[in-house]
Amino acid sequence: MSLLKVDNLETYLGQYHILHGVSFEVKRGSITVLLGRNGAGKTTTLRSIMGFNSASKGTIQYGDEPIHGISPHLISRKGIGYVPENQGIFKTLTVQETFSLAKMKGDSQAEEKVEWMLDLFPDLKKYWTKKSGVLSGGQKQMLAISRAYINGNGLLLIDEPSKGLSPIMVEKLMESILKMKEKTTILLVEQNFMMASRIGDDFYIMDDGKIVLNGEMASLVQDRETCQKYLGIA
Ligand SMILES: Nc1ncnc2c1ncn2[C@@H]1O[C@H](COP(=O)(O)OP(=O)(O)OP(=O)(O)O)[C@@H](O)[C@H]1O
Helix, strand or coil, X not given: CEEEEEEEXXXXXXXXXXXXXXXXXXXXCCEEEEECCCXXXXXXXXXXXXXXXXXXXXXXXXXXXXXXXXXXXXXXXXXXXXXXXXXXXXXXXXXXXXXXXXXXXXXXXXXXXXXXXXXXXXXXXHCCCCEHHHCCHHHHHHHHHHHHHHHCCCXXXXXXXXXXXXXXXXXXXXXXXXXXCCCCEEEEECCCHHHHHHHCCEEEEEECCEEEEEEEHHHHHXXXXXXXXXXXXX
């Protein structure tokens, strides 16, 4: 059953028409990956779901509720967490302060979520009182993912978490994101095909602001022609 249903989304950035009728679904408890070349419109799609880029047409259904046209803070309150490409970490806040700020008022599960994230990312426990600015790139990514999860764990939108990370860190992150499927649903934008293909259940390929192909990840891995045509992978 789908948790998120995006239908015929059209988004303009200034005078530029970026998304041309984007439609896709994310199944509850799955990892769905948006793939595609640079500039295909993946980030704009995530930002349109969050309400940071407002879509001029189309609908977005989260569970039973339409969420298009709603402001980002209300979308976040509905339980959608967002990890932007640049992580959006406040460097002067400690890990502890970042976690505290992420907790929603009146969320009875907040402490449980904090504990789960610290078990998943023990490095963050180690740097609990350190300023976020001193963390490594991978640890910042862990912090950004934790913040999004504590804030809203119904659905997580994660934009290129592997960017700039060492292969070992990518491996670590991949395992953690896979584990997060036990508790949440994930829509992932990822250029690292090795990572995407190992953790994704379903895929959608974007090109020029449109979805050009979708299916189960297992079938894409076998399809060399498509990988080469849209993803530049030989
Ligand atoms: N503020 C903006 N104004 C005009 N065009 C923009 C703006 N931001 C992005 N674009 C354009 O929108 C298109 C889609 O960009 P987007 O960042 O969504 O792509 P992407 O698939 O996430 O790419 P990447 O993998 O490089 O992050 C690109 O052609 C980009 O140049």
